[in-house]
Amino acid sequence: MRITIVGGGFAGVKTALELAKDSSFEILLITNKSDFQYYPSLYSTATGKSHLESWVPLGEIFANHDNVKVVIDTIIGVDTENKSLVGLSENRYDYETCIIAVGMVTTYFGI
Structure with missing residues (x-):
């Protein structure tokens, strides 16, 4: 079955990872960013740590999942x-x- 997921945030990435456990699924994840941004750890940037600790390349997340393909695009229709x-x-x-x-x-709100 061909499943397309639009969105590369928590919901999209978690859904793709769960569905990838079933090798009969062909999964396409479409997102407008090449990195997964883990917002709960962004505070570490304010405390002097690298912002890169909060960003993980999607290709790295799905490296071991042959049935997941990531496409960088923005869906408009x-x-x-x-x-x-x-x-x-x-x-x-x-x-x-x-x-x-x-x-x-x-x-x-401009803060």
Whole structure:
């Protein structure tokens, strides 16, 4: 089964890792960033540690999962009739099952 996940945050990455345990799944993770950002450890940057401790390349996370492919793109359209997603790159991504896990954006109100 071909499963496409949109979003490379906690929900998208965890879902891909869990689904990857079943080798019958062909998983495509589409995200607009090449790194997974672990926000709970960002405080360490403020205490003098490297911000790189909070960022993990997605390729590293999925290195041992042959059935997961990561694509860097931004989805700008969904064609549910043809089960296809359209990226900002103008590429189309076909799917059998689509999981939207785009998360949220924190607003700091100018602070």
